[in-house]
Amino acid sequence: MPVVSGVVEGLLRVGATLGLERAALLESAALNEDALLDRDARLPLAGTVAIGRAIIGARPGINIGLHMLQQMKPAALGALGYALANCATLAEALATFVRYQGFLSDALRWRGPEPLTLVVEASPELASLGHPVESAVGLWVVLSRSLSGVRWIPRAVSFRHAPLGDPREHAELFGVAPTFGAKRDALVFDASTLDLPVRGAELALRSPLLRMLEARLAVPVEAEILARLRVELRGRLARGAADKNAVARSLGVSTRTLARRLQEAGTSYQAALEETRRGLALDLLANPALAVYELAFLLGYSEPSTFHRAFRRWTGESPHAWRRARLGAGNAVG
Numbered sequence: 001m002p003v004v005s006g007v008v009e010g011l012l013r014v015g016a017t018l019g020l021e022r023a024a025l026l027e028s029a030a031l032n033e034d035a036l037l038d039r040d041a042r043l044p045l046a047g048t049v050a051i052g053r054a055i056i057g058a059r060p061g062i063n064i065g066l067h068m069l070q071q072m073k074p075a076a077l078g079a080l081g082y083a084l085a086n087c088a089t090l091a092e093a094l095a096t097f098v099r100y101q102g103f104l105s106d107a108l109r110w111r112g113p114e115p116l117t118l119v120v121e122a123s124p125e126l127a128s129l130g131h132p133v134e135s136a137v138g139l140w141v142v143l144s145r146s147l148s149g150v151r152w153i154p155r156a157v158s159f160r161h162a163p164l165g166d167p168r169e170h171a172e173l174f175g176v177a178p179t180f181g182a183k184r185d186a187l188v189f190d191a192s193t194l195d196l197p198v199r200g201a202e203l204a205l206r207s208p209l210l211r212m213l214e215a216r217l218a219v220p221v222e223a224e225i226l227a228r229l230r231v232e233l234r235g236r237l238a239r240g241a242a243d244k245n246a247v248a249r250s251l252g253v254s255t256r257t258l259a260r261r262l263q264e265a266g267t268s269y270q271a272a273l274e275e276t277r278r279g280l281a282l283d284l285l286a287n288p289a290l291a292v293y294e295l296a297f298l299l300g301y302s303e304p305s306t307f308h309r310a311f312r313r314w315t316g317e318s319p320h321a322w323r324r325a326r327l328g329a330g331n332a333v334g
Helices: 005-017 022-028 045-058 063-068 073-084 091-098 124-129 131-148 167-174 203-217 219-240 246-249 255-264 269-285 294-298 306-314 321-328
Strands: 003-004 042-044 108-111 117-122 156-158 186-190
Touching: 003 045, 003 073, 003 219, 005 022, 005 042, 005 045, 005 063, 005 073, 042 045, 042 186, 045 063, 045 131, 063 073, 063 108, 063 131, 063 167, 063 203, 073 131, 073 203, 073 269, 091 108, 091 131, 091 186, 108 131, 117 131, 117 219, 117 306, 124 131, 131 167, 131 186, 219 246, 219 255, 246 255, 255 269, 269 294, 294 306, 306 321
Parallel strands: none
Antiparallel strands: 003 042, 108 117, 117 186, 156 186
């Protein structure tokens, strides 16, 4: 159950505002700064829970979920937040949010409106903490106020758990006193709220953004890192460099995290590099202006002989034989 890195970043900022050391919180989650570079990257739920428990343990009795909401802006949600910011109305934005909520976390689900009610369902790990549920219920309030520029007031807010801090802070944030010990974690709002326009929306961007989100929705989490790695490697190999550490930094993860996520996808960095080299080699060999020895160096091989051995392993032929068979002897370059 991964969580988008922008949410984790917000939690770390909460810790900082409460006087806790960022490095210590990251260490409690077995994460490092590299893992947070990409706002669309998804991080393990266990790390998020570990940070939350560390903050709660150090600062009991504080409404950490509400502090989290104060850090939340649409930009923290990565590509999803950008899509929300380019909807025409809050009705469109809410429909987009519910449709693509999986980019945020699989540990939280928002259902609605049913009608005009947004219900939050949390995994046992997050429900036991309570604070993440409060953040999830309030998230749409904070986001939609930011998108519309209007401080609208919910008709009702409810939580299944008892107060975790001063309930007056909830009333101040929501504009209405929530009900604790309720049957569900939910937010109720007026129909007029959904008619509010999104400020500064560039409506022409909405369709391409939704197409991008749909395409990403079809890619399993485990496969997403592999797809991004292949694109990164292809670009770097074309420039003759594919250092693993540099590639990991570009993907917004540590080298160790990259290795773990590739293992979850059933592959490795070396296997992905080999596969990308093979595809790029076949493309480059189709260019008769490139000599084979030049091609070898473009692919990051220190010696042409190493490339020749790899190519024979991939195809059963030498690069020269493969090129002659497809381009003809007259067009082939040595």
